[in-house]
Amino acid sequence: MSNVSAKVAHLASPRQRLASALDIARVNADDVDQKGRFPQEAIEALKKAQLMGIMIPVECGGENASLADIVDMCGALGQACASTAMIFAMHHIKVSSLVTHGLDSNWHRDFMRRVVDEQFLIGSATTEGGIGGDVRNSICAIEPEGDSFTLTKEANVISYGLNADAIMVTARRNTQAASSDQVMTVIEREQYALQMTIPWDTLGMRGTCSEGFLFKCRAPSNQIFPHPFAEIAAQSMLAMSHLMWAGVWFGIAADATTRAQNYLRAEARKKPGSTPPAAVRLAEMFVLLQEMKSVVMTGIVTYEKAKVHSDTLSSVGFSIAMNNVKIATSQAVVDIVQSAMMIAGISSYRTGGKFSLGRHMRDALSAAIMVNNDRIVANTSNLTLVSKYDTNLVA
Ligand SMILES: Cc1cc2nc3c(=O)[nH]c(=O)nc-3n(C[C@H](O)[C@H](O)[C@H](O)COP(=O)(O)OP(=O)(O)OC[C@H]3O[C@@H](n4cnc5c(N)ncnc54)[C@H](O)[C@@H]3O)c2cc1C
Numbered sequence: 001m002s003n004v005s006a007k008v009a010h011l012a013s014p015r016q017r018l019a020s021a022l023d024i025a026r027v028n029a030d031d032v033d034q035k036g037r038f039p040q041e042a043i044e045a046l047k048k049a050q051l052m053g054i055m056i057p058v059e060c061g062g063e064n065a066s067l068a069d070i071v072d073m074c075g076a077l078g079q080a081c082a083s084t085a086m087i088f089a090m091h092h093i094k095v096s097s098l099v100t101h102g103l104d105s106n107w108h109r110d111f112m113r114r115v116v117d118e119q120f121l122i123g124s125a126t127t128e129g130g131i132g133g134d135v136r137n138s139i140c141a142i143e144p145e146g147d148s149f150t151l152t153k154e155a156n157v158i159s160y161g162l163n164a165d166a167i168m169v170t171a172r173r174n175t176q177a178a179s180s181d182q183v184m185t186v187i188e189r190e191q192y193a194l195q196m197t198i199p200w201d202t203l204g205m206r207g208t209c210s211e212g213f214l215f216k217c218r219a220p221s222n223q224i225f226p227h228p229f230a231e232i233a234a235q236s237m238l239a240m241s242h243l244m245w246a247g248v249w250f251g252i253a254a255d256a257t258t259r260a261q262n263y264l265r266a267e268a269r270k271k272p273g274s275t276p277p278a279a280v281r282l283a284e285m286f287v288l289l290q291e292m293k294s295v296v297m298t299g300i301v302t303y304e305k306a307k308v309h310s311d312t313l314s315s316v317g318f319s320i321a322m323n324n325v326k327i328a329t330s331q332a333v334v335d336i337v338q339s340a341m342m343i344a345g346i347s348s349y350r351t352g353g354k355f356s357l358g359r360h361m362r363d364a365l366s367a368a369i370m371v372n373n374d375r376i377v378a379n380t381s382n383l384t385l386v387s388k389y390d391t392n393l394v395a
Contacts, residue, residue, distance in 0.1 A: 014054045014065055018073055021045035022080045029081035030352060032207035033359045036200065038163050039207045042077075042084040043121060051088075053116030055095045060109055061116035067096070067240065068300050071247035075296075078251015079258070082363040083207025085251055087121075087160055089244035090208075093237060094122040094168050097184065097225070100236040107222045111166075111186060122186075123164035125215055129154035133371045136233060137179040141172035142224070150218045151185070156198060159210040165189050169215065170229055182229035185219065192217035204362030235313045239303050239322045241371075246296045246329040249367050253292055253336040256360045257285050260340035263347060263355045278343045285339045292332040299325040301395035316387040323380045330367035337364045 025042035032039045046052065055070060056062025070092045077085035095115065102108030114120065126135045140153040151171050158167060166188045173181050198212030225232060260282055267276045302321050306312040337360045341348045348357040 014049075014051055014063060014069060015073065015076075017049040017051060018046075018076060021049055021051070021084075022076055025077055025084040026080035029084075030359065032081060032083055033204075033362075034206075036202070036206035036209070038160060038209045039081060039084040039087065040163075042081060043087060043163070046084075046088060047119040047121075050116075050119065052091065052119045052121065053095070053112070055092055055099055056112045056116055057099065057103070060103075060112040062112070067243060067303060070096075071243055071296065071300060074244050074247030075251040075254065078248040079255040080251075081207065082248060082252050082360070083205055085248040086205055086208050086245070089248050090124055090159055091122050093240045093244055094124055096236055096240040097168065097232050098186075101225055101227045101232050105222070105226050107220075108186070108225065111223075118165070120165035121160065121163060123158050123161055123167040125153060125155040125158045125161075125167050125169040125213075127155065127157045129156050129212075131179075132156075133375055135170070135238075135371070136182070136230070138170055138172045138182050139179065141175045141177065142183060142185070143175060144221065145218075147222075148218060148220050149224070151187075151216070153215040154197070154212075155215040156212040157210045158194075158213055158215070159208040161194055161211055161213055162209065167192065167215070169217070173228075180230070183224050184229045184232055185224040187217045187219050187223065191219045203365060204359070205366045206362075234319075235307075235310060239299075239306075239313075239318075242322050242326040243296065243299050243303060245367070245370065246299065246325050249329050249333040249364065250289075250292055250296055252360050252364050253289055253333045256337040256340035256357055257282075257289050259348070259355050259357060259360075260285065260343040263344040281339055281343050285336055285343075288332060288336050288339070292329055292336070295325055295328045295332075298395045305395075316383045317390060320380055320383055320387055321390075323376050326371070326376055327373055327380075330370075330373060333364040333367055334361075337361045 021042055024045045028039060028041050054063045054065035058064050074085050074089045077088050098108055098112050128139055130139050131137050142149045142151055153169060166186055168184055168186050170182050170184050173183050193216045194213040196211050197214055200209050200211045264276050264279055264282055306318050312318055337357055341357050344355040347353060347355040350356055351358050
């Protein structure tokens with residue numbers, strides 16, 4: 001985009017600029033789902049609206065967008081196309097690591113400028129064969145070669161791997177390091193090779209194209225984040241992941257609620273003067289949706305308050321709070337879509353219609369396994385005995 005058009009785009013806020021991408025995502029959502037294809041049109045629209053670098057500080061060319069801004073946009077996109085929303089969320093989780101942990105490294109600052117200028121899409125390779133969803137352990141290792149390094153990773157899930165401009169990868173610091181002594185590094189597209197090992201033909205989130213790959217790269221060592229991955233995970237990545245994902249899941253739940261409401265309105269019009277019996281269920285859904293919204297918004301406030309104190313970010317109470325956001329919202333989205341299906345009945349069970357909820361249900365079911373809830377609850381259970389729950393009613 002030229003400087004002139006970039007300035008024109010920035011006359012509007014990021015949320016205003018999202019409008020055209022929302023329409024494009026909504027129109028293509030069913031086709032993306034049916035074909036299990038990358039949502040090319042919607043991602044191009046997000047890039048055209050200059051929305052890929054908005055979290056980056058102004059001094060590096062971005063717009064300093066807050067976590068709340070991004071989560072709100074994830075929610076809006078989630079109402080249009082959950083796969084597009086998840087791609088947007090996963091990209092911004094990666095950008096948030098750059099913003100939080102890359103400002104004191106010249107290479108990462110330059111890269112942030114390029115994310116803004118070239119509207120890069122950044123993918124993530126944390127999951128590994130033999131390790132599964134245990135983000136805090138790696139088998140693969142950085143192998144230094146002078147000022148550069150090589151890395152080979154059995155990356156079983158890399159969403160939009162074939163469409164990314166760069167991928168952030170976790171690995172052991174070196175071949176002698178313990179499995180939890182990890183670093184994270186940014187690798188640009190021309191520095192890596194992807195050999196597909198596992199196709200992505202899944203129940204839901206089909207447009208994320210989260211294939212498995214044998215990932216091989218060679219890159220200069222200054223692309224490795226200077227901070228250990230343990231710090232990156234604890235201080236930004238896990239919280240950002242849970243909150244941005246929760247935004248996407250809220251979007252799915254909100255659209256399911258709208259579809260159920262539209263169905264009931266159509267029913268009510270057929271019998272003027274009477275309220276359809278299922279309206280009671282809709283009233284209950286509004287309660288669930290409000291609860292879900294409260295969990296997400298309180299989680300954002302908790303993160304914003306904690307981030308100014310690194311001790312709080314590393315505290316047991318904060319970890320539990322963020323884990324709880326993930327558990328609560330990943331379960332709520334399924335409950336809400338299920339309730340919507342009970343209201344719209346067979347119309348929701350059919351594919352393709354305006355009350356159809358099959359895609360919503362299939363996308364929602366990914367939430368509990370996207371870092372398995374059992375794994376998260378097991379982590380939390382280790383912490384609960386040493387933590388006192390914060391009973392103050394202030395976020
Ligand atoms: C839509 C989608 C997109 C994704 N995109 C990416 C991506 O771009 N990059 C990426 O790296 N990953 C990605 N992932 C992977 C994701 O982050 C998880 O790593 C992955 O879903 C975990 O896979 P798993 O179920 O095989 O492994 P695990 O989490 O290891 O779970 C396997 C089984 O082991 C059990 N288990 C394991 N450990 C414990 C424990 N300590 N306590 C209790 N139970 C345990 C689980 O309950 C489960 O039954 C994506 C996943 C999804 C669904």
